[in-house]
Amino acid sequence: MFEARIYVTLKEGILDPQGKAVKGGLANMGYQGVADVRVGKFLVLTLDSPDRRQAEQLVREMCDRLLANPVIEDYTFEVQEASS
Amino acid sequence: MRFGVVVFPASNCDMDTYHVVDQVLGHPVSYIWHREQNLDGFDCVILPGGFAYGDYLRAGAIARFAPIMESLPAFAGRGGLVLGICNGFQVLLEAGLLPGAMRRNDSLQFRCRDVLLRVENVRTPFTNRYRTGEVIRMPIAHGEGNYYADPETLAELEREGRIVFRYCSAAGEILPAANPNGALGNIAGICNRRGNVLGLMPHPERCSESILGNTDGLGIWQSILHWWGAAREQEAVRNV
Structure with a gap:
C-alpha cells in the first residue's frame, strides 16, 4: 500500500479571494507580518499499487484528469509506503 | 423541437427549466438522468443549475465524468444545441x-440577486431575438461565477465574438461596479466557436413568465425556437 499526499493550489497570479480574506482575518487579530496567504486543497489517497513508480504515475494521471483544474490550479504530491 | 434537461444528483433548477419548455414554450421535453448515454432524438440539451454532485472538489468537476457527458461532445459535434445554465x-x-474556469466570487459571498446584462452577440442560436447591445435583467444565484481564462483565450473569445453576455450598468456600460463576482471582462456568458454551445451564469428560466415579474429571459427560448425553425426550413429547401 502507498499513501499519496496531494497539494492543489491556485496558479501564481490567479486571484485567491479566500486567501485574501484569511490574510485580512489574521491582520485583524494583530498578525501584521503576513505578506500573503494562499488557500489550497490537501488530499490523501491510499493506493493499492504494486510499486511506487506505478503509484506516482496513477496520481499524476488522476491530478491531470480530475483532482486539479489545469486552467487555474497547480499540484504537487509525495508518495510514501503506507504502514498498513 | 425536442428538449432534454439533464438531471445530475443535486441539480435543482431542472424542474424550473422543464416547466418553461413544457408550459411556456409548449414544446416536448424530457428529463435525462445523468446515467443515460443516448441523446438521439433531442435537438437541444440543457444542463440546468444546481450543485451537481454537491460541487465537491470544484463546481462541475465530478459531474463532467457522468455517463451523459460522454455523449455530449458528439451531440454538439452533430450541431445539437447545448445550453448550460x-x-x-x-x-x-x-x-x-x-474554455476557461470558474473561481470563487471575489466577494466570497454567494450572490443571489438580479443583474443587468448587455447582449454582445445576437448571431447565435440562443440570442437572435435580442438586439445587439440590448440591456436585459436576469437573476443570478451562485458562489463561483468568477470567470477566468488566460489572456490568449480571452483575446480569442473577444476576437471571435464569443463573449455573448456581459454584466453592465443600466446604461449598458461595462463597469467594475456592475460585476457581481469578479469575472474577467465582466463575462456572464460565452459560446463555442460554432455557436451551438452556450454557457451563462444568469438564470433565464427564472425570468420567462410575467407572473414572475420579468420576462427578459424569454428571448433565449424564443431565439432557440426561431433558429431551429429557420434551420428546418433550410433543410426542407435543400431536400426539394
Whole structure:
C-alpha cells in the first residue's frame, strides 16, 4: 500500500479571494507580518499499487484528469509506503 | 423541437427549466438522468443549475465524468444545441466544451440577486431575438461565477465574438461596479466557436413568465425556437 499526499493550489497570479480574506482575518487579530496567504486543497489517497513508480504515475494521471483544474490550479504530491 | 434537461444528483433548477419548455414554450421535453448515454432524438440539451454532485472538489468537476457527458461532445459535434445554465455552465467548462474556469466570487459571498446584462452577440442560436447591445435583467444565484481564462483565450473569445453576455450598468456600460463576482471582462456568458454551445451564469428560466415579474429571459427560448425553425426550413429547401 502507498499513501499519496496531494497539494492543489491556485496558479501564481490567479486571484485567491479566500486567501485574501484569511490574510485580512489574521491582520485583524494583530498578525501584521503576513505578506500573503494562499488557500489550497490537501488530499490523501491510499493506493493499492504494486510499486511506487506505478503509484506516482496513477496520481499524476488522476491530478491531470480530475483532482486539479489545469486552467487555474497547480499540484504537487509525495508518495510514501503506507504502514498498513 | 425536442428538449432534454439533464438531471445530475443535486441539480435543482431542472424542474424550473422543464416547466418553461413544457408550459411556456409548449414544446416536448424530457428529463435525462445523468446515467443515460443516448441523446438521439433531442435537438437541444440543457444542463440546468444546481450543485451537481454537491460541487465537491470544484463546481462541475465530478459531474463532467457522468455517463451523459460522454455523449455530449458528439451531440454538439452533430450541431445539437447545448445550453448550460449556472452550474451547467460550470460543468461545460470542466468538460472542456467551453474554455476557461470558474473561481470563487471575489466577494466570497454567494450572490443571489438580479443583474443587468448587455447582449454582445445576437448571431447565435440562443440570442437572435435580442438586439445587439440590448440591456436585459436576469437573476443570478451562485458562489463561483468568477470567470477566468488566460489572456490568449480571452483575446480569442473577444476576437471571435464569443463573449455573448456581459454584466453592465443600466446604461449598458461595462463597469467594475456592475460585476457581481469578479469575472474577467465582466463575462456572464460565452459560446463555442460554432455557436451551438452556450454557457451563462444568469438564470433565464427564472425570468420567462410575467407572473414572475420579468420576462427578459424569454428571448433565449424564443431565439432557440426561431433558429431551429429557420434551420428546418433550410433543410426542407435543400431536400426539394
